[in-house]
Amino acid sequence: MMTSNAIVQPDAMLTFPVKLPVPGTVKVHLGQSVEHGTVIAEAVLPARFQVFDVLNQFRLKESNLESCIKRLAGEDVKRGDVIAKKPGLISRIFRAPEDGKVVSVRDGRVTLAMGEKTIQTLTPVGGVVSELIPGLGAVIVDRGFSLRGNWGNDKTAVGNLVIPAEGVEVKDAIVFLDQNAGLEDIKAVKEKGAVGIIVTSLDPFSKTGLEQFELPVMSLLGFGEARLDTVSQSAIEELQGSQVTLVARKAEPYRGLRPELFQHRETEKTAELFTEAKQTLLGKTVRLLGQPYFGNAGEVVELPDKPERLPNGLRSKVAVVKRKDGTVIRVPVQNLEILTD
Amino acid sequence: MLSSYLSIDISAQHTRAWLFDDQSGSFQLVAHSARQTIVNPDHNLNAAIEEVIDELEEQTGTVLLSSSRRFNIETEQAIPGLRGVSLTANIGKPIRVVLVGLSEKYSMEPLRRLARFYNTEIVLEINLQNEPNVSAQLEKLTNIAFDLVILAGGVDGGPENALRAMISNLRLLVQLRGAANRPQIVFVGNQALSDYARMEIEAGDDLHIGGNIQPESGREDLSFASNAMRQALCRLRLKEFPELQQLVEQPKVNFLPGEFARARMDHWLEQTQANGKSILQVHLEPDFAHIIALIDGKRMGVWQNCRVEDETVSAVLTQSDQSVERATAAAYLANRELHPGFVPITIEETSLDIAWMCVRIRRLLSEMSVLYDEIRYDEHIGLMGDFEPILLSGSNFDRLPTARHAFMIIQDSLLPHGITTIVKDDYQVLTPLGALADFDPMLVTQIIDSYIFSGIATVVNVESPVIPGQKVLELEVDEGYGDVREYYQVYQAEVKRFETMPGRELRVYLAPEPDSNIGMGLRGLGGWLSASASDLGLIIDARGRPLFLPADERARQELRRDWLWNLGA
Secondary structure, X not given: OXXXXXXXXXXXXXXXXXXXXXXXXXXXXXXXXXXXXXXXXXXXXXXXXXXXXXXXXXXXXHHHHHHHEOOOOOOEEOOOOEEEEXXXXXXXXXXXXXXXXXXXXXXXXXXXXXXXXXXXXXXXXXXXXXXXXXXXXXXXXXXXXEEEOOEEOOEEEEEEEEOOOOOOOXXXXXEEEEEEEOHHHHHHHHHOOOOEXXXXXXXXXXXXXXXXXXXXXXXXXXXXXXXXXXXXXXXXXXXXXXXEEEEEOOOEHHHOEOOEEEEEOOOOOHHHOOOXXXXXXXXXXXEEOOOOOOOOEEEEEEOOOXXXXXXXXXXXXXXXXXXXXXXXXXXXXXXXXXXXX | OOOEEEEEEEEOOEEEEEEEEOOOOOOEEEEEEEEEOOOEOOEOHHHHHHHHHHHHHHHHOOOOEOOXXXXXXXXXXXXXXXXXXXXXEEOOOOEEEEEEEOOHHHHHHHHHXXXXXXXXXXXXXXXXXXXXXHHHHHHHHHOOOOOEEEEOOOOOOOOOHHHHHHHHHHHHHHHHHOOOOOOEEEEOOOHHHHHHHHHHHOOHHHEEEOOOOOOEOOEXXXXXXXXXXXXXXXXXHHHXXXXXXXXXXXXXXXXXXXXXXXXXXXXXXXXXXXXXXXXXXXXXXXXXXXXEEEEOOEEEEEEEEOOOOHHHHHHHHXXXXXXXXXXXXXXXXXXXXXXXXXXXXXXXXXXHHHHHHHHHHHHHHHHHHHHOOOXXXXXXXXXXXXXXXXXXXXXXXXOOOOHHHHHHHHHHHHOOOEEEEEEEOOOOOHXXXXXXXXXXXXXXXXXXXXXXXXXXXXXXXOEOOOOOOOEEEEEEEEOOOOXXXXXXXEEOOEEEEEOXXXXXXXXXXXXXXXXXXXXXXXXXXXXXXXXXXXXXXXXXXXXXXXXXXXXXXXXXXXXXHHHHHHOOO
């Protein structure tokens, strides 16, 4: 799928939903400014449940059940409190094993919730709360510079962007490796204390390992041998040394979401939250997918109306792209990424 | 009075629309349009839908959407408009499902079959026999994120205690999650408990009660869960894509997940065809694959989202007819997963793409054979049983250079046995017809009768134990030129093609060798076969089951290319 968002956007809107896995309480309000690490939502869950089947455990008749259950749903209980008691010569008692609450008395069963565990969700990005997700969290938005990638392992980090060189400290930094990196290369950077890693491209055999990797990793181009285009290269150089947010999320094609390197920037163009997408490719700087031009940039100089036959016999709508070295090639429009608007 | 129907289908790659009407006396496909589903945060699915409808309006000069973006539905007989609109979704994240059943064989296995038919990911299974501790069950449910829980178990009127306890747990879970975030709950177990479940769980529209999928011991019928599943999945998709709500709320608009629509069509095809054979439909999209089989009225199916793993690369390279470096193939496939819309350009890329389609179909069949006893499939021996037609749909098949490539993909992945016909849904109408069938069943009948599917080939698969090069079959071919007959011989490990002419049926007498089985009931038994006109005509596939393939990689690739050449590619 070709999205209409460009790879390099000087004034982009970052939209990042922050959600709990289970419902709880949202701790922020609409319009609130949040920093990286702010608690967005919190769920306090019982640490344990105990369901006691009074009817079957005490071998009671249903008519005797009501008199045996000593606590009602919603009541707090202390450890040792009698929850149910079967009277008689040899009475039987069910006591609360811990402090907690009776959460349900149904159908002859008493359910106790005991202990507490708190699950919090923190925002990995700074920005403004633009939407509340009831019970689960909020959507954080921010405006600034964005460089979109193609693959991410669903993690995020904040740090200064560093291009490794002799004497350059990478501890707590987001490191850019301009290479086709493998798992070992990335592990080596992690050992030096980096908090996130961006690479030009990845060794495809590292993919499975990197999906589970502890640090956020983003590949700008994808997988395999490739050279980074000069536009992205310049963007990285411009960001070097400054604080950036690496949002190495997994792509969600049907939402137009991709991993990205983001930097908050003040802008006066706040009215343009919903810019009209420019529909034509003509004149755009684009990046090519697929070999032998993987990662190359060029300008769309012509957009023929009719589909054309490709070398393999397929027919596809193509764009005529003039590469930086002056050569002109015809590429299926699906094999292009828009670099800049 | 003109009857016209509009259907829209949304997938991650394409948004499509079709307009049918009966102006000519019977229903016909009047126009169709497809656009790439281009999305960004300010361009939602409604924009994609409006674009395809605009295109239909341009093609037909008919107003389908009003200025207030409402469908132009016929409200009075005298004023022309749409009689109905269907909206199908083949888009969205996999639905996270929890399965709860009473026993492995009688409820967990059927539940897996039920869930895997749809775009789901099973995140938790609770077998109440293995996990009788009600407290532990509750903890598992509260500690995991999921969208849908399907509860089954017990024959009607059978034991109830374990299910009752789980229903109480679900009540608690619903209370803990709150109305906005509660999951969809589908109950398809012991019907004696359905009223109890409804009253106890109190989940309103988020609870869906279906029939018991195991009404009697040993009898399973997943169709009893169909309506409940449909309601649950529709609610989940509308939650995921709230922008569709305003379309779905309009009168005479039928919203369905695409899986249901396709399955409905396969049912219809099975019921209407006279040959008594089973139906197989393979639907391949760049980002997912769905296979449906109908055997004796029983529907089976599996949905798989595309995923490239290390084993995928080896499987694709083994299947490819080009010599490609392992690293190059791995990178291509990994990038292909990132860019499902990518168009292959080179011979090598095309070969990898085709091989990957084969691998994806094999995976579907392998999973289906694990889930269903009726599906007997082995990657080397092939798919046993009589399937005819084998129906191909989805945009992956549209992106192949020729019909020969589609044919080879199906033959190499399915390795079918006996005689079958392969047809292709060129206009991708299976999904819209299935969704519109609710409005007017005549629409489906007349559109299918209008030869909307294109024939790819009639295939005779010859199975014989002899060595390559030995004769397995003789043919007497009557091309319809009076008494003239042509005679041919087919040898083991060979593939032979006989072209058919439009409007002329090809009649062939098949005389297999005593050891050869061509699917006519017995080894050595032959007979007359009529092949209708199709893209490739009649193909005799005597390549063996398993295929006779050289061990040497280059020789194997060359042989695969030869097979394609023999078909005229």
